[in-house]
Amino acid sequence: METDGQGVYSVLTRNDVGKKMKSEINQISEVFSLSKSDATVILISFRWNSFKASDRLGDDKEKLMGDLDQENLVSTPYCPHKFSETCWISYLNNLLENNKEEERVLCPNPNCVASVGPDTIEKLTKPAVKEMYERYVLGSFVEANKESIKWCLAPGCEYAIERHEDLMEDDESSLDFGVVCFCGHTFCWSCKLESHRPVTxxxxxxxxxxxxxxxxxxxxxxxxxxxxxxxxxxxxxxxxxxxxxxxxxxxxxxxx
Incomplete structure (x- = not known):
C-alpha cells in the first residue's frame, strides 16, 4: 500500500483489499463465535455493514441466525438441497462469470434462496471455482464500500484505490481529484474519466x-x-x- 504525495488516497493491491475484508470477517467471527463462513454470509447479507451486523447479532444472535435460516439467507449447510460436485462446478462457473457483486450466490435449487458460503466452496476441488468465488466475495466487499474504495479502471489492472476517510467531505467538488495508479492509469475519482482538474x-x-x-x-x-x-x-x-x-x-x- 502506498499513498500519494498529498495523502488524499492510497493505491491498494488486491491482497490489501482482501486483508481489509478478512479483518471485518475475523472480527465478526471472533466477537460473536461464528464460523468465518457464517460471518462472511452475514456480512454479505448486510452489504458489509459490520455495525448493523454487530447490532443485530448483539441484540439476539440466536434469533438472527434463526431468522436467516428461516429466510434462507445463510450458507447452504442450512438448506437440505444436495448436488454433485460436477453440478456445483457447472452451476458456479456459469453464475460467477456474470454475477454482479451486489447479488448473493444462491443454492442451485431454483426454489431455494439459501446463500452459498465459503464452507460450501471449500468442499469443491476445482481451484478455478474457488478463485472465482473469492473474487466474487472481494468484489462484493468493494461494491459495498464504493464510496471509499474503487478498482483501477485500466483493463487487467489488479490494483484498487482507497480514498482516505478523514478527507471525506459532503462537497462534491472536493471529490474530483485525479488518481494515479501504480499501473500508470490516471482517472478522476468522482466521474472516472481521465483526470481533468481544474475543469469540472x-x-x-x-x-x-x-x-x-x-x-x-x-x-x-x-x-x-x-x-x-x-x-x-x-x-x-x-x-x-x-x-x-x-x-x-x-x-x-x-x-x-
Missing amino acids: CKDASVWFSSILDTLKNNAWLVENTKCCPRCNTHVQRTDDLVLRMITCICGFALIS
Missing part, C-alpha cells in the same frame, strides 16, 4: 463526448470516403465492390 466533471464529460464523436466521425470518414489528392475533400465511396471512377467537386477523377 460536467464540463469534462461534455468535452470527452465531443472528442469521442469526433473520433467516430473520423473513423467513418476513413471507412466510407476517399480523400481527393487535389483539394483534400472527402468523397464518399460507392456501396458496391466494383471499382468505379468518382469525380470530386473540384473536378478531379479518382477511383472509389
Whole structure:
C-alpha cells in the first residue's frame, strides 16, 4: 500500500483489499463465535455493514441466525438441497462469470434462496471455482464500500484505490481529484474519466463526448470516403465492390 504525495488516497493491491475484508470477517467471527463462513454470509447479507451486523447479532444472535435460516439467507449447510460436485462446478462457473457483486450466490435449487458460503466452496476441488468465488466475495466487499474504495479502471489492472476517510467531505467538488495508479492509469475519482482538474466533471464529460464523436466521425470518414489528392475533400465511396471512377467537386477523377 502506498499513498500519494498529498495523502488524499492510497493505491491498494488486491491482497490489501482482501486483508481489509478478512479483518471485518475475523472480527465478526471472533466477537460473536461464528464460523468465518457464517460471518462472511452475514456480512454479505448486510452489504458489509459490520455495525448493523454487530447490532443485530448483539441484540439476539440466536434469533438472527434463526431468522436467516428461516429466510434462507445463510450458507447452504442450512438448506437440505444436495448436488454433485460436477453440478456445483457447472452451476458456479456459469453464475460467477456474470454475477454482479451486489447479488448473493444462491443454492442451485431454483426454489431455494439459501446463500452459498465459503464452507460450501471449500468442499469443491476445482481451484478455478474457488478463485472465482473469492473474487466474487472481494468484489462484493468493494461494491459495498464504493464510496471509499474503487478498482483501477485500466483493463487487467489488479490494483484498487482507497480514498482516505478523514478527507471525506459532503462537497462534491472536493471529490474530483485525479488518481494515479501504480499501473500508470490516471482517472478522476468522482466521474472516472481521465483526470481533468481544474475543469469540472460536467464540463469534462461534455468535452470527452465531443472528442469521442469526433473520433467516430473520423473513423467513418476513413471507412466510407476517399480523400481527393487535389483539394483534400472527402468523397464518399460507392456501396458496391466494383471499382468505379468518382469525380470530386473540384473536378478531379479518382477511383472509389
